[in-house]
Amino acid sequence: MNHDKITELRQRYLGPSLRFSYTEPLHIVKGKGQYLFSTDGQRYLDCVNNIQHVGHCHPKVVEAAKNQYEKLNTNTRYLDETIICYARDIIETMPDGLDICFFTNSGSEANDLALRIARNSAKNNETIVLDGAYHGNLSSLIEISPYKHNGPGGNGTPDHVHVIPMPDSFRGKFRGEGCTENYVQEVQKKINKIKMRSDTGFTFIFESLMGCGGQLIAPEGFFHKTTALVESSFGLCIADEVQIGFGRMGSHFWGFDSECIVPDIVTLGKSMGNGHPLSAVITTRELAEQFNNGMEYFNSFGGNPVSCAVGQAVMDVIKDEELQANASKVGAYLLDELESLHASHGIIGDIRGRGLFIGIELVKNSNLEPARKEAHIIVNQMKEKRVLLSTDGPDHNVIKIKPPMVFNKENADKLVNKLNETLSEL
Ligand SMILES: Cc1ncc(COP(=O)(O)O)c(C=O)c1O
Known part of the structure; x- marks a missing residue:
């Protein structure tokens, strides 16, 4: 045509x-x-x-998909070596304590599941987000994405979502060197507001380097100080690695690592399947156990053997080709x-x-x-x-x-x- x-x-x-x-x-x-x-x-x-x-159409990724498609494609309700070895290999790249993997099919699905896990533990849906952030296309994520809900066609920020200014030392609310503390104070204000409402936990979701926010690097120490503040206030941190993970930072395999922090939950996507729909949530055993509250988590396609074979090939190529x-x-x-x-x-x-x-x-x-x-x-x-x-x-x-x-x-x-x-x- x-x-x-x-x-x-x-x-x-x-x-x-x-x-x-x-x-x-x-x-x-x-x-x-x-x-x-x-x-x-x-x-x-x-x-x-x-x-x-x-790289587009990498032959090893294409071959892995083809071989697994020819053999079998089921789901996580069966014992399967491909699925489990891939989960193990992903977890081995994570800091100690981030030991449990849930597979999903897109960055949006991963972030939605991460919110469910965090909110289940926090016992509320109060969520702190960065202005300009985008976390996905599901209803739950438009709500926490100022990039969308404050943009054309958006309905504004819902009551349970607390937006802090973009930590942008170039054109943000506070500029130049030494503005880190000012931005951290903005987080403190939101935490105070949440604590006035209820004394339970809350969630903070962020990208360590903002993509839709404009390829933004926060002022030095911002994420380190903010995540420490969130944790000491009994909040949970979700690091969205959908854009920035899998070695793209060069110095580190994960974006949060380059900011010297250890989140409670990490979400992966995009590059994970080199174009094949594949994403994941990585969290602690404690949070995963709390989420295991009687309701089964099932995902028809998340973690199917073909997706996992593709993901494994991507990991292998990253390593083999340095x-x-x-x-x-x-x-x-x-x-x-x-x-x-x-x-x-x-x-x-x-x-x-x-x-x-x-x-x-x-x-x-x-x-x-x-x-x-x-x-x-x-x-x-x-x-x-x-x-x-x-x-x-x-x-x-x-x-x-x-x-x-x-x-x-x-x-x-x-x-x-x-x-x-x-x-x-x-
Ligand atoms: C940081 C971030 N999180 C989540 C998503 C959503 O991922 P997906 O489009 O795979 O649902 C995106 C997509 O651009 C993103 O940039």
Whole structure:
């Protein structure tokens, strides 16, 4: 089918609230490693699909899926070696105490289950979240995602949800070095409010590096101090690793590790299955036992042997191809090269990142007016130069870079050169 025919059928059959990535949509027919190929045979450098973590269509992942599909696909109600070995391998990457795994099928499902586990123990649904956060598309998660419920079509923040300002030292409520304590105080205020309502527990859910929040790194020590405060106030911490986990940080396998914290619950997704729907909740035995309150937890597809074989192959490839070390090395190189653009392009307000998770915040002037329109134009022009990026952040003025982890130095050079060209043409 040609471009126009697919567009027509899409309009006829798919929900109108779905969006395209670019003004002129791409028709991609093949993927390999960090590259995508369009119908006309053009090769695009993919700098944004973090889901295809070990590279598009990695042969070992494809083979694992095929082999397991040919053998068996059931569910977690049977004894199965593939499922249990994979759960063990995931848990071995976690800090001591995070010993129990529940499998689910999407980041949203994982976060919903994490909330159920936490709220079951807290005995209430009071939840602290970061402004600008996105945790998924289920009703329970739109409620705790200011990115959505305070955006177009949203119904605002529900009464049981307590939003703290985004810990953003560049344009946030408190700026510059030394603002950590101010943000921690905001958390304290919300805890005080919750404690006035009831003396039971509560939940704090966060991404250690915010994705939809604009590839944001919190001021030093913020998460360490905040999670300590939450724990001493009998709250539970959920670390959402859906975007940032599996070695993307380079220095650490998990984002929360890079902030030196140990949460009570961790949620995984996206990259876990390299595009196959697979996610998980990891928690303590104590919380899992409390959740075992008589109601069976069953998930038709969560943890099926095919998904687990795929997940295992992803873990094996990360290790065998040393992709965490690659994220560290190439990410550091890319950050350095991007920094060199900073001085020559006034529109660049801030460049930040860790490993292969990088954001470039664009501003119009010294008042930090968000350059939203310009960010949109740049991403579309970069697409014309066969480099795929996207934008995010509350003002949609942050260019996101989160490529498949096989991204190399040559790719980094191409990205920086094309970006330099595009910024100069703006
Ligand atoms: C941090 C975070 N959590 C959860 C989700 C939801 O994951 P999914 O789209 O797989 O349901 C997303 C999706 O973008 C996300 O960025």
